[in-house]
Amino acid sequence: MSNPELLIEPVSSPGILAAKLLLPFGSADDPAETRGAHDLLASLLSRGCGRHNHVDLADLVEGCGAGLRCDAQEDALVLSLRCTVEDAEQLLPLLAQMVRSPRLEPGQVALERSLTIQALQRQREDPFHCATTGWRQLTYGNGGYGHDPMGIAEELDDLDREALLPLAERLARASSVLALAGSVPPQIIDTIGSLEDFRDWPEGSGNDRSGRRPYAEAVGTETIQLEAMDTEQVVLMLGQATLGHGHPDELALRLLQCHLGVGMSSLLFQRLREDHGVAYDVAAHFPALAGPAPFVLMASSVEERSELALDLLLNIWDELSEQPLSEAALELARAKYIGQLAQGLQTCSQRAERRVQLKAQRLPDDHDQRCVRALAELTPTDVLHAAQRWLREPRLSLCGTSAALKQLERRWDRRDAA
Known part of the structure; x- marks a missing residue:
């Protein structure tokens, strides 16, 4: 089985292609005392990769009228690309570059960290968010599901490039899945296999969650x-x-x-x-x-x-x-x-x-x-x-x-x- 494993979902569309690359590391995998690390990493993957800094990458994607982002969920990081079929061969390699060669420039780390902390501080004014946070902590404690994927503001303060590098380095070695949906050209499988950035992708370990902390941990008796x-x-x-x-x-x-x-x-x-x-x-x-x-x-x-x-x-x-x-x-x-x-x-x-x-x-x-x-x-x-x-x-x-x-x-x- 190749890595990433390729899935094709033909959908009748006016020349539109959607790609989703899933990596099995989400906020539930955040190391202790650094809750929010995977969400911060996700925000940085689309802020420069391979030969492209954050400005070059934005110009390339937006110049094609495309969309590129990465989201941290509880169980996974999901990289998303939306583009026309004509631009697919040019833009699909970006997904591989985001995984295999993210830049994680210190200035971008500081910027994204600051934006995340500001968002978390705003959420503290929302009673629904406060009740949700309380319920998570009550039910899952210090476990992987015990915090919002965005993390904890106080723990994000000290997160820097050096702390994120170990998380970024393991992404390419994970068992990943790439799905293409929309107007998928018949030759797309061969095309992806021949693209330089997808060649020689490391085999997935098949043991990606072996080091994950429990979903719930240190949960007390309070109800x-x-x-x-x-x-x-x-x-x-x-x-x-x-x-x-x-x-x-x-x-x-x-x-x-x-x-x-x-x-x-x-x-x-x-x-x-x-x-x-x-x-x-x-x-x-x-x-x-x-x-x-x-x-x-x-x-x-x-x-x-x-x-x-x-x-x-x-x-x-x-x-x-x-x-x-x-x-x-x-x-x-x-x-x-x-x-x-x-x-x-x-x-x-x-x-x-x-x-x-x-x-x-x-x-x-x-x-x-x-x-x-x-x-x-x-x-x-x-x-x-x-x-x-x-x-x-x-x-x-x-x-x-x-x-x-x-x-x-x-x-x-x-x-x-x-």
């Missing part, structure tokens, strides 16, 4: 996290760490997420907004991660109605493990699930990213199609049993005024004591 903020709303996040993408129970939890949080017919929207009018925003969060993904219910409410909002969230959470969905609710969740899949595969870029994600997580290329076929076999009892296995020990993160937090903490303590 509630409070973040006081002078704000007019209270943000509530209730949930727990569950399972990884591809687990046999994932489809059942995915249907519950659709039932709870997708669209205005969802249970959260109906119960908290339509029936009781206690929430500005509601959502159910369940990302597709390699490790134990969070399954979280979120809501924001005015202080005066926040205790009722919490009561409703707790009632909904308990119902998941106590009573099965009706056939009508399950059928609607199936339809929403299929709709979510379709929405996530509308563009060439989305299709390419899905292909590399499935390959990196060792799932079959037709995983989504298999899930759709399995929908009809899932019964309300199956979904109930999955909820009973995975949704029995929630943790709560709150952000709001001190007075509201004290009131909600007392309500949570009564639940714990019951």
Whole structure:
């Protein structure tokens, strides 16, 4: 098998090509005390590589009307290129150069580090972000999933080129996956193999995650996290760490997420907004991660109605493990699930990213199609049993005024004591 492994996804498009190169190192691999290192590295990969400094690289890419970037996710770095088929042969080598010869110029390191710290400081003013940060720390502790991919501002202060070099040097030796989607010329496989920057690429180790820290580590027994903020709303996040993408129970939890949080017919929207009018925003969060993904219910409410909002969230959470969905609710969740899949595969870029994600997580290329076929076999009892296995020990993160937090903490303590 070549490295990177090449995947082709033909899509009818007006001469547009999307490329995604996935490297199996994300923010969950951030070394201890340097959380945010991979996100900083990602921002620098497109700021100069090979023969191109940051100005030359920007001129080359933007001169072709193309887009080039790198994003740090929890489980991976994803390099993205969007261009015309005519420019592909000229621009595709940049993906290889970003991996094999990033420049990491000290001035660019300092600039990107400063911009990241500023962004993190702005996020501290967002109650949703503060509640999310608190929930991560409460649930995953010092583990790989315990921090935002952007990192911790205080730990970024001392990150310099020397600290990033070991992370950059291992990128080319990883088992990587390259997907091309769109108007893919038939000769593209031979073309990539003949390009100088893709030749003699080191073989992947196949052992890329052997040194990864645990996803959750040093997690205490606390079940509630409070973040006081002078704000007019209270943000509530209730949930727990569950399972990884591809687990046999994932489809059942995915249907519950659709039932709870997708669209205005969802249970959260109906119960908290339509029936009781206690929430500005509601959502159910369940990302597709390699490790134990969070399954979280979120809501924001005015202080005066926040205790009722919490009561409703707790009632909904308990119902998941106590009573099965009706056939009508399950059928609607199936339809929403299929709709979510379709929405996530509308563009060439989305299709390419899905292909590399499935390959990196060792799932079959037709995983989504298999899930759709399995929908009809899932019964309300199956979904109930999955909820009973995975949704029995929630943790709560709150952000709001001190007075509201004290009131909600007392309500949570009564639940714990019951």
